[in-house]
Amino acid sequence: MIWNEEYETMPRADLRALQLERLQETVERVYARVPYYRQKMEEAGVTPADIKGLDDLRRLPFTTKEDLRQNYPFGLFTVPLDRVVRVHASSGTTGKPTVVGYTKRDIRTWAELMSRTLAAAGVRRGDVVQNAYGYGLFTGGLGAHYGAENLGATVVPISGGQTKRQIQIMRDFGSTVLLSTPSYALNIADVMADLGVDPQKDLKLRVGVFGAEPWSENMREEIERRLGIKAIDIYGLSEVIGPGVAAECLEAQNGLHIFEDHFIPEIVDPTTLEPVADGEAGELVFTTITKEAFPVIRYRTKDICRLITEPCVCGRSFVRMPKITGRTDDMLIIRGVNVFPSQVEHVLMGIKGVEPHYQIVVDRQGTMDTMEVQVEVSEAVFSDEIKHLERLAQQIQRDIKDLLGVSCTVRLVEPKSIQRSEGKAKRVIDKRQL
């Protein structure tokens, strides 16, 4: 179901006009009210008056997590604190947390976006929504909660953990929708199996809306099979708003629609910071164009992704993003091409029987970078005939070339021959002396 027909199916030309108007207003506002943004724009030689079209977005400076830390806690808010009705914070693994704020209108916007997200997953009034995202400083719990309430569903604000109790409530209350991280959904499935609970017979669960961590198509299949539900992927990050930045539709389950009337996505090359060609992978960057308390201009997510611009069967006109395929932190540069180990993993997972046990060895011969991908031969792909294994190696090579745009050699290796440290495989060995 489409929650907001007017905006979600808006013709692209109208949407672009709306985006420009909202972008101009946002840029003027941050320039006038946040000294830090003003200074960065002055250094970049750009003023709000320079933003005449959407293409001028790229003249604006980027914002990074480091910028947020430097302005800890409230330095980038564009409204006085007495207009901020809520703050959330994401725990920083290194240093200070990132703090974000919301006005009353921001909370309404967020609820609207989460209602759209849930409606896209087929959630409707009358559904019993078990919200197992964590409540608290983390945006997941409250973000999903307000959206589900706004939609008119019956919300069970159980938060994460206490898995046995989750299952009991799921059964007693007849929960039809589960909101959680995908790994927690599998955890619930494990405990159900231990307790002898059969989701098909004992529960009314119909759909799960999963986000807040990266997950694979294999994981989706496993969740769908074990819980007997449809598993829908969502995307969000607190710096942009929280959950509700992009959502998959039940009709296609193929890419997440980005709510472009509120956020402008860009894909840039993480090294040159220039826009990539249409459809190519790079770093996902967001500019918020309706947020009041904490707008961000060209926020670098460090997530690697591409944009799908082809129309979707569901009728939404928003572009789609497939699953995140990696983080810029893991990036390798080979012969000038950005390569992410997760892309190699993605190729391997796409070949039947191949397990993602691999290692990338980068070296330099003369002035030329070389990349060798070592893949462990599992029994599922092993053959007693040389030609079959050679064909497999060629296929992997070709698929990597197609996806990454860089040629490599593929070497088939024996199982467990790839170095593992503390049970975790080391994915990249870079022998180059740079």
Next chain:
Amino acid sequence: MQLEQIAIFLENKAGRLAEITQILAEHGINIRAMSLADTADFGILRLIVNDTDRACQVLRDAGFTVGRTEVVVVAVPDRPGGLASVLNTLTEAELNVEYMYAFSQKSGDTGLLIFRIEDLDRARSVLQAAGHRLLSGEEVSAL
């Protein structure tokens, strides 16, 4: 009737072949025939042994990738022309041989020809009709 060959994936690293024969010897498994096919990067070791199940088990336990394939084993008199007459039979029947290897027995009067053929059932009946002697799994184990 069914006779299986074990195939083992090998990186071209020194000593791996010796390691495999060592493991099998330690478990009292006898190798009846063997062939190694290799490329610059990897190899496939094919073995006919007296106890296929156990051989697979101990090799898997040792961390090798192991596969099993059904093959045809023909016993031929160990003298000139033995191989040629079997190959002629297969060629006339237009049966495609993926690969083959040969092995002489200790007793010296018969040789073993091991064939990997897609259409196994037809190969068996064609060979038998032409009067060739096919060995069963039990016969090979008992050798």
